[in-house]
Amino acid sequence: xxxxxxxxxxxxxxxxxxxxxxxxxxxxxxxxxxxxxxxxxxxxxxxxxxxxxxxxxxxxxxxxxxxxxxxxxxxxxxxxxxxxxxxxxxxxxxxxxxxxxxxxxxxxxxxxxxxxxxxxxxxxxxxxxxxxxxxxxxxxxxxxxxxxxxxxxxxxxxxxxxxxxxxxxxxxxxxxxxxxxxxxxxxxxxxxxxxxxxxxxxxxxxxxxxxxxxxxxxxxxxxxxxxxxxxxxxxxxxxxxxxxxxxxxxxxxxxxxxxxxxxxxxxxxxxxxxxxxxxxxxxxxxxxxxxxxxxxxxxxxxxxxxxxxxxxxxxxxxxx
Amino acid sequence: xxxxxxxxxxxxxxxxxxxxxxxxxxxxxxxxxxxxxxxxxxxxxxxxxxxxxxxxxxxxxxxxxxxxxxxxxxxxxxxxxxxxxxxxxxxxxxxxxxxxxxxxxxxxxxxxxxxxxxxxxxxxxxxxxxxxxxxxxxxxxxxxxxxxxxxxxxxxxxxxxxxxxxxxxxxxxxxxxxxxxxxxxxxxxxxxxxxxxxxxxxxxxxxxxx
Numbered sequence: 001x002x003x004x005x006x007x008x009x010x011x012x013x014x015x016x017x018x019x020x021x022x023x024x025x026x027x028x029x030x031x032x033x034x035x036x037x038x039x040x041x042x043x044x045x046x047x048x049x050x051x052x053x054x055x056x057x058x059x060x061x062x063x064x065x066x067x068x069x070x071x072x073x074x075x076x077x078x079x080x081x082x083x084x085x086x087x088x089x090x091x092x093x094x095x096x097x098x099x100x101x102x103x104x105x106x107x108x109x110x111x112x113x114x115x116x117x118x119x120x121x122x123x124x125x126x127x128x129x130x131x132x133x134x135x136x137x138x139x140x141x142x143x144x145x146x147x148x149x150x151x152x153x154x155x156x157x158x159x160x161x162x163x164x165x166x167x168x169x170x171x172x173x174x175x176x177x178x179x180x181x182x183x184x185x186x187x188x189x190x191x192x193x194x195x196x197x198x199x200x201x202x203x204x205x206x207x208x209x210x211x212x213x214x215x216x217x218x219x220x221x222x223x224x225x226x227x228x229x230x231x232x233x234x235x236x237x238x239x240x241x242x243x244x245x246x247x248x249x250x251x252x253x254x255x256x257x258x259x260x261x262x263x264x265x266x267x268x269x270x271x272x273x274x275x276x277x278x279x280x281x282x283x284x285x286x287x288x289x290x291x292x293x294x295x296x297x298x299x300x301x302x303x304x305x306x307x308x309x310x311x312x313x314x315x316x317x318x319x320x
Numbered sequence: 321x322x323x324x325x326x327x328x329x330x331x332x333x334x335x336x337x338x339x340x341x342x343x344x345x346x347x348x349x350x351x352x353x354x355x356x357x358x359x360x361x362x363x364x365x366x367x368x369x370x371x372x373x374x375x376x377x378x379x380x381x382x383x384x385x386x387x388x389x390x391x392x393x394x395x396x397x398x399x400x401x402x403x404x405x406x407x408x409x410x411x412x413x414x415x416x417x418x419x420x421x422x423x424x425x426x427x428x429x430x431x432x433x434x435x436x437x438x439x440x441x442x443x444x445x446x447x448x449x450x451x452x453x454x455x456x457x458x459x460x461x462x463x464x465x466x467x468x469x470x471x472x473x474x475x476x477x478x479x480x481x482x483x484x485x486x487x488x489x490x491x492x493x494x495x496x497x498x499x500x501x502x503x504x505x506x507x508x509x510x511x512x513x514x515x516x517x518x519x520x521x522x523x524x525x526x527x528x529x530x
Contacts, residue, residue: 078358081357082357090490090492092358093357145359188492190492191491191492258491262491277435280435281435281488282430282433284427284431285427285430287359287361287362289358290358292361292419294420294421294422294424294427
């Protein structure tokens with residue numbers, strides 16, 4: 001019902017494309033500025049200075065059918081029917097079926113912890129405050145399949161700047177809704193619900209890190225993590241937590257659901273890395289959904305230029 | 321007309337062949353209709369693997385079923401069920417090599433080196449190959465007592481398949497545990513003391529029935 005609160009028409013359809021593209025380049029510039037400001041304001045002195053990469057190389061793709069590497073978009077059909085969302089079942093086809101009646105409105109997200117201005121936002125407030133833009137990102141699942149998805153969303157750093165993290169904040173902790181009534185998968189007590197994920201503050205502030213509200217110019221469907229999900233394109237898909245109700249700035253590294261479920265298999269960082277195998281399977285190659293042949297996996301999922309600097313000097317085999 | 325009706329034994333055999341081939345027909349039907357989802361190659365891999373496991377368990381269930389019920393003709397299903405388990409396991413493996421990896425030896429090597437569940441699965445398949453190639457009556461005669469010893473390896477293959485399955489899933493291993501428990505139970509029913517106990521029970525029942 002109130003789902004219509006989320007703008008359903010991609011701005012590219014309203015604005016002439018060249019104007020639209022210019023506007024977005026301008027906004028990306030702004031985003032970079034905001035991130036830099038936020039960093040200056042709150043990054044802990046001890047944390048490595050993140051290289052705010054050239055997001056411009058990823059920019060305006062509206063109306064295009066490929067990402068910046070020339071890879072074709074995954075079809076809307078596949079993006080909305082092949083999902084890992086264990087709250088709605090462990091089979092890839094479960095979420096599309098079981099999440100059909102999931103209530104995504106009204107929806108609020110509580111942002112707090114080590115911040116000066118904790119606040120609870122309605123999703124519609126977030127969309128008003130931070131108008132969504134399109135980002136075409138590759139998504140690489142830890143199970144060695146991948147997609148190219150056009151998201152609509154806003155940079156997480158804009159939201160974080162609004163709540164003003166204190167100097168003590170080092171990490172960001174995210175939490176999914178806990179509602180076994182609506183999410184039958186949460187009755188499976190093999191896992192410790194609710195789903196929790198975390199990012200280091202500089203990762204969270206990176207311009208590539210997105211809070212998505214839409215897919216393919218439409219409001220996101222529940223199986224894609226509606227109404228609000230994280231998208232961190234250089235990390236394995238499970239880091240990109242769905243249906244977020246809580247975001248906390250914290251001092252200690254949070255433990256994610258997967259770290260708790262299998263500590264020796266899932267690390268905190270989970271950066272896409274063809275040279276660091278999952279303990280039980282290789283990450284050297286992947287299958288792009290819709291393609292037959294496998295392709296080699298790229299370091300940081302092809303975003304090394306933008307994000308490798310975040311991990312300078314770190315042993316990525318140790319911090320997997 | 322009388323000559324057309326099959327002997328009872330052959331009718332059972334026909335039923336086994338049909339039952340074992342239905343999953344393959346179903347898979348081909350789904351593939352032709354585009355019903356295999358967004359990742360069809362993985363779907364083929366997973367389904368052929370699952371059918372191999374089901375048929376292996378069915379083949380292993382024949383002897384215990386005979387032990388418990390005394391039903392004799394079930395013993396004739398062992399070989400075709402076991403051979404079909406091998407057929408599906410071979411399809412599973414070929415899907416992995418061909419459909420999934422396009423026979424790209426470099427890529428396969430990269431992945432096999434890092435994927436212990438593939439090594440375990442390959443070991444299980446190697447056992448099944450040996451059993452399939454010695455499944456003829458002639459091989460049975462030629463090998464004598466060694467045939468039985470060799471074919472006991474089917475339980476090793478069963479154990480390896482369960483490990484293969486458990487290592488391939490993400491964290492929730494209830495599926496592999498359930499299948500592992502089933503195969504362990506079928507093995508337990510073959511232990512000589514257990515078998516003798518069931519045989520005595522059957523004799524007792526028969527005597528009481530008189």
